[in-house]
Amino acid sequence: MGAELALMEGGQIQPFAVAGAYLLTKSGRTRTEYQRDLRHYFTWCAEFGRDPFFQKRAQMDAFKNWLSDHYSAGAVNRHLSAVSGLFKYAMAELEDFIVRNPVALVDRKPTSSISQATGLTFVECDLLLLGAQAYSLRCSAVVHILLLTGMRVSELVNANIEDLGEERGHKVLRVTRKGGRQQTIVIPPTAWAALEAYLDGRTSGPLIITSTGRRITRQGIWDMVKRLCRRAGVRMIRTHDLRHTCATLALESGMPLEAVQDLLGHADPRTTRRYDRARNNLDASPSYAIDEKLRAVAARRQAEAALDEAVEVLVDEALREVLATAELAAA
Known part of the structure; x- marks a missing residue:
């Protein structure tokens, strides 16, 4: 009941309070990324006039399609995971009000099993x-x-x-x-x-x-x-x-x-x-x-540089000898 009092006011679910409590269960980079993802979700809900916690499967499919226009497959899946986690948290803490997770049935976008990053040689x-x-x-x-x-x-x-x-x-x-x-x-x-x-x-x-x-x-x-x-x-x-x-x-x-x-x-x-x-x-x-x-x-790089330097010294010495010989001949 204490969790419900903290997450509700006047009989209404407080979406940002629920999201904040949910994010406290995460840490480090995961919390940072999920916070950004949930901000995108709440922005989408506000833009289309939808209640964040009363969605149907079709609406979550629409959210996925909206994400697909802006993000890679991996980022889309992470957004969906963040929102799904939010619903799971709400179901546990507000079980009398949130009874299902509409994201659970949304298909994730396929991602390649091979990293697209090439790394350095x-x-x-x-x-x-x-x-x-x-x-x-x-x-x-x-x-x-x-x-x-x-x-x-x-x-x-x-x-x-x-x-x-x-x-x-x-x-x-x-x-x-x-x-x-x-x-x-x-x-x-x-x-x-x-x-x-x-x-x-x-x-x-x-x-x-x-x-x-x-x-x-x-x-x-x-x-x-x-x-x-x-x-x-x-x-x-x-x-x-x-x-x-x-x-x-x-x-x-x-x-x-x-x-x-x-x-x-x-x-x-x-x-x-x-x-x-x-x-x-x-x-x-x-x-x-x-x-x-x-x-x-x-x-190997250092050895090649040393060899180049040695060759340059030999070439310089040879050129000096040729020039000296030419100057003597000219005199």
Whole structure:
């Protein structure tokens, strides 16, 4: 009854109060995205004069069609999931007033089982990391961590220095995954070196901070990556593309699919894997394979640059000798 009193007034359901209470059951990026999706839903209801909580299947189909004119299939499905969750919450809290979920029967738009993002190649990653090192210590730390661990930007933003540690000889970071699940992930040598250089002795507080000392935001990292792409001459990417790149490079390096799924913190429906003793083996972390391959690419670039420089020196010496001989002959 207490929930009904909070969510109703004068015998009328208060849509925004219900939505607010529902959003409080979510956290992080999910709450941010669902809040935006529900705002779109309420805007659509207001535009067409419909009560948000008294809809029929046909009206929700119309909402889906409206979404399809503005968003991708994945975004349409997320909107529908947000609204469906809102109805489920209302059914539980206002069971005497909301008795069905009209979104439940709405068909979701089919999405491709293959990611449309291409990610970066090893050579592009080398250029990006080189550019990040030249840009700033903070940028270098951020890009190394995101690229080599596949961490979500929100996970990096929420990480604290106190979450760093060492486990069985591995440098690690404890992060909070979706749903509040804790996971320990490896920070490979190159990323750890970049992070240590950036922290410069800081021992507490947010892992990544702004120039004013405040915790950096997801938008702040996105702006940093955009500027970096322009400086490094790499095609423009989203911050999430670094996570995608981590996965593809790990698989290209021969890492098992299961190891990559664990690294990224993806949910695995196969419960038998809970009995796999090697599942959380830090020695087999895909981060090490990516780090090793990227260092090999960087070493090859440096060797080629050194060779080019050596050739230029030899050519310059040869030209000087030819010129000196020509000058003597002319004299």
